[in-house]
Amino acid sequence: MRVKEHPILNFNHQNEIHFTYNEKPMVGYEGDTIGAALYDNGIRHFSDSVVHKRPRGLYCAIGNCGSCYMQVNGVENVKTCMTLLEDDMRVISEVDEDKDD
């Protein structure tokens, strides 16, 4: 959920950016990174750990931890926390939905 009122900061949540996540339409705002917009849309499970396939979320959100990699417009392993959201972006998670655990 977006912060509505803040004693210090003013957020300009006006210009909508439309994108898809796993083919589902979603809306973010101008200035959002892909990661921020996904978080606001309720996405918490960003990737799976490499060996044990445990769910991972954003951990650092500034490009250090590597937990938020996704496929963006066909490019694999994009740091979603550092990449600005653009109109019509096609974001696909690299989570293996067929895992049996």
Next chain:
Amino acid sequence: MINRDLVIVGGGPAGLSAAKVALDAGMKVTLIERFNQLGGQLIKQTHKFFGSKLQYAKTRGFDIAKILIDDLNGFSHDQLEILLDATCVALYPDKVLTVYQYGKYMKYNAKSVIVATGASEKILAFENNDLPGIYGAGAIQTIMNIYGIQPGKEVVMVGSGNIGLIVAYQLLQAGVKVSAILEAASYIGGYLVHASKLKRLGVDILTNTTVKKAVGEEKLEKIITVKLDEKWQEIPGSEAEMDTDVLCISVGLSPLHQLMSMAGVKMVDISELGGLVPKKTCDYETTVDNVYACGDVTGIEEASSAMVEGRICGLMAANHLGFKHPNGEQLEDDLNNQLCVLRQGPCGEKIRCGLKKVGEI
């Protein structure tokens, strides 16, 4: 190959400050920043800084970032090249750097390099500590203060150092409930002025308490806390459950040392400074000629000291290559005095001790 007098890696308080002084001395500078804007972690700091007027005390962090960025206005593109969305992926001992930006790799050949890469957040060891919903304090600040998104319904903070206390307060400002702050030690780590403000607002700070286990399927649902004795051992039977969708980990930072390790700089492990730091001279030069380091990457401290270190570093890089800063000698004395003042007193003891150890090894 692009030739430059100075390449600075990192556009936070240290890197920006170094750039300004080096430019004033006449160097041609390239500043490399990984994010899409300059300012480093200052851009999400909404609190007013301590220190003295010389380091912009009483000014909010994001406003300090604006000041430092504005200081770089007025230099031509030939003098100052700023690369945003650019990651320095390699630094070699001959001061060749590989920079990745927008799908392309570029090579820079620098006469000198300043590494001002800052730090990354530490994680705490407990069961299921990788569940989504468990975030570093910096991530919470990013989500909340840059993008204006509430990280969750309620937050439990782990760690009562200044960052933990300040971020807890910022959560309240963003309209998010802070259920409690857990502190493994028997005392509150941060300044009492911050802790008192939180206590007045009804946030409990539980000392001798840590998180034992996180519980949840796809994401965090609750945590199990446990009491610790004076020797930091768990007290059996003291476990308690707390429902929460967000756990914020604020247990310190460690220097982002990788580029320097790659360049063959001699590194030393100093716990007071947060981990691996470069061995350096009093001129901030590492063991590789004309490779300098400043800010959190040389030891975890405050943004105020990172700015002062950055300025000294810029000056030293200029001096060593024969560039004369118009006000060099006086500036050097002033800056060294500022650092001494910042590191005075009980709050500076840890950093003084750490820096002494770097000198001794």
